[in-house]
Amino acid sequence: xxxxxxxRPPERTRGPxxxxxxxxxxxxxxxxxxxxxxxxxxxxxxxxxxxxxTGRGQEAIGVGSAIQLARGDVVFPSxxxxxxxxIHGVSLREIFCNWMGRAEGPTRGRENTLHIGSLKLGIxxxxxxxxxxxxxxxGVGLALKQRGRGNVVLVHFGEGTTxxxxxxxxxxxxxxxxxxxxFICNNxxxxxxxxxxxxxxxxxxxxxxxxxxxxGATVDGNDVLAVYAAAQKSIARARKGEGPSxxxxxxxxxxxxxxxxxxxxxxAELFKRWEKKDPIPRLEKFLLSRRxxxxxxxxxxxRSIQQEINEAVAYAEASPLPEGRTAVEGVYCGEQCxxxxx
Amino acid sequence: MRNxxxxxxxxxxxxxxxxxxxxxxxxxxxxxxxxxxxxxxxxxxEAISVGTAYxxxxxxVISPLIRNVGAMMVRGFRPRDIFLQYMGRQDGPTxxxxxxxxxxxxxxxxxxxxxxxxxxxxxxxxxxxxGKMRGxxxxxxxxxxxxxxxxxxxxxxxxxxxxLKLPLLVIAENxxxxxxxxxxxxxxxxxxAxxxxxxxxxAVRVDGNDVLRVYESTRAALERLRGGAGPVLLECKTMRMKGHxxxxxxxxxxxxxxxxxxxxxPIVRFExxxxxxxxxxxxxxxxxxGRIEREIREDVDFAESSLxxxxxxxxxxxxxxxxxxx
Numbered sequence: 001x002x003x004x005x006x007x008r009p010p011e012r013t014r015g016p017x018x019x020x021x022x023x024x025x026x027x028x029x030x031x032x033x034x035x036x037x038x039x040x041x042x043x044x045x046x047x048x049x050x051x052x053x054t055g056r057g058q059e060a061i062g063v064g065s066a067i068q069l070a071r072g073d074v075v076f077p078s079x080x081x082x083x084x085x086x087i088h089g090v091s092l093r094e095i096f097c098n099w100m101g102r103a104e105g106p107t108r109g110r111e112n113t114l115h116i117g118s119l120k121l122g123i124x125x126x127x128x129x130x131x132x133x134x135x136x137x138x139g140v141g142l143a144l145k146q147r148g149r150g151n152v153v154l155v156h157f158g159e160g161t162t163x164x165x166x167x168x169x170x171x172x173x174x175x176x177x178x179x180x181x182x183f184i185c186n187n188x189x190x191x192x193x194x195x196x197x198x199x200x201x202x203x204x205x206x207x208x209x210x211x212x213x214x215x216g217a218t219v220d221g222n223d224v225l226a227v228y229a230a231a232q233k234s235i236a237r238a239r240k241g242e243g244p245s246x247x248x249x250x251x252x253x254x255x256x257x258x259x260x261x262x263x264x265x266x267x268a269e270l271f272k273r274w275e276k277k278d279p280i281p282r283l284e285k286f287l288l289s290r291r292x293x294x295x296x297x298x299x300x301x302x303r304s305i306q307q308e309i310n311e312a313v314a315y316a317e318a319s320p321l322p323e324g325r326t327a328v329e330g331v332y333c334g335e336q337c338x339x340x341x342x
Numbered sequence: 343m344r345n346x347x348x349x350x351x352x353x354x355x356x357x358x359x360x361x362x363x364x365x366x367x368x369x370x371x372x373x374x375x376x377x378x379x380x381x382x383x384x385x386x387x388e389a390i391s392v393g394t395a396y397x398x399x400x401x402x403v404i405s406p407l408i409r410n411v412g413a414m415m416v417r418g419f420r421p422r423d424i425f426l427q428y429m430g431r432q433d434g435p436t437x438x439x440x441x442x443x444x445x446x447x448x449x450x451x452x453x454x455x456x457x458x459x460x461x462x463x464x465x466x467x468x469x470x471x472x473g474k475m476r477g478x479x480x481x482x483x484x485x486x487x488x489x490x491x492x493x494x495x496x497x498x499x500x501x502x503x504x505x506l507k508l509p510l511l512v513i514a515e516n517x518x519x520x521x522x523x524x525x526x527x528x529x530x531x532x533x534x535a536x537x538x539x540x541x542x543x544x545a546v547r548v549d550g551n552d553v554l555r556v557y558e559s560t561r562a563a564l565e566r567l568r569g570g571a572g573p574v575l576l577e578c579k580t581m582r583m584k585g586h587x588x589x590x591x592x593x594x595x596x597x598x599x600x601x602x603x604x605x606x607x608p609i610v611r612f613e614x615x616x617x618x619x620x621x622x623x624x625x626x627x628x629x630x631x632g633r634i635e636r637e638i639r640e641d642v643d644f645a646e647s648s649l650x651x652x653x654x655x656x657x658x659x660x661x662x663x664x665x666x667x668x
Contacts, residue, residue, distance in 0.1 A: 163497075163498060163501050163502075164494070164497075164498065165493065165494015165495055165496075165497050165498045166494055167494075167497070168492075168493075168494050168496070168497030168498075169492065169493065169494050169497075172492050172529060172530070173492075175529070175530035175531075176527060176528070176529060176530050178530075197505075198505060199505065200501060200504070200505060200541070200542070201501075201504035201505050201507075201541060201542035201543070201572070202539070202540065202541065202542040203542075207539050207540050207542070208540040210531075210536065210539070210540075211531065211536055211537045211538075211539060211540030211541075212529070212530060212531065212537075212540075213529065213530030213531040213536070214530070243530075
């Protein structure tokens, strides 16, 4: 599916309207269901090229933030921010094609997972050493600042990334140069198998914000409305030219590091505790209790999501693998530089 | 907090003055073309080197910066070591193979400076970790400048030390300028100390031109460190009273900044304190200064009469362990 994002006025202090709330529920569910299909069906059927990394349980972070971006804004999703891709207009067909290494995927079978991006849609592909993402985001932020159209950058990374030197260099630079960057830390409690208490000695990573001279906030990353409100504030600040912010979204990685990791190092009671904080039932409950949606409408959404996914998966499965002779195309930027034009 | 004895006050004065005089001699030698490479002055920052290093115990380890000649002398190096090294002579600590303060001695608990200054922090976190694992009451004291705090290794090293509660004392010498970059272009916070809450460690800010305050703050931090409570960031505010090195005339620094800081000269201030508190008589002062002048003269003479290293030995201590000059 494709979305058109209309540019909105630079400042917006109201909460999401009912139509947007429904879109948020849709994006949460389409993310959960697509990733479930990838991890629990296609991967196990051996149809995925490489590993599967999902953001199960963390969907609210991408949804609550990316949905607020306007034309010209740029997002750097992490591998656990599937929703950011969909919100920014990457189709499910493209996504499934990429995971399955098909010729019609955005990387034409040359890369797997969510290592996809589009300059047109304002999505920068994931950089696997996640710390390196942040200086790049600063560069994009500097370009947007110089163009002076009030555009902003959202950059996602995990709590493990925050221990990296490049993160420090980037956050310091962004603060000194007042770059329009929103640093969003998806603190999902485990960096592969490293728990947060072995990663840093602070209770909340938002303490890092003031250390660089920028606001820092910690929110419940499983509450899409809390993420939305905090991101709204940070985005507005960036648009006004007041500089970067640091937003820590506390959540939990409800899977292993990837589909091949059983995560036996995570105590079972942690999964149980966080299961109760699942962001999707929480938004449903909120919408139903406020009479912003009816149960029947939720069922309709779910049915149409299943249809969309079925259609996209069928399309990807029927799509050919890339031909061997094309392997060197697109390596150097010449006539065949499709990824710049796309 | 232990009280300093009269002779300890004299020690502090001796090292401050010695630091300043060694610095002045190096500039002379540089202008005479006798120094190999550049001269990096510690003019105006002597109180930090002396006040911190004087608070340490023999088992502690420091990693000086190029401007911490004073700390190196407190740890036992003599002016002649510094002159020999700056002049590239074979009797120098590196046997003429490296220049300026790029030398160390593990017996004296001094690690040779690392030019990429941020890298010092992870290395010193390693020194602190080794001490902790061996159960020694050893503290690692690392010096960094304001510029180094913007580098990735500073962050990685300090976060690591905070998580493992290592006995690492970071002395952030905020001298206003990283080469030609003023602090307001270096960071968006007024003090380096603001970084500490981001790591979950305490920070102390101190007037880096007040040797007693530096000494006392270091003592207090060391107590915490030896108790196993983890690293401390001690920010010493000062001003680099010269260019980055002798070849840099620092015309990018507003003149009034120098004028303002000249009034805060750490040696003049300490002299006044010693006089006001009657801790040093004129005779004592004359004796100390005379001793320093004799040492400097002797050591400059010694260095000048020392030979350059013979070229055939150049490769020897590069690979052999325990080779002379290594």
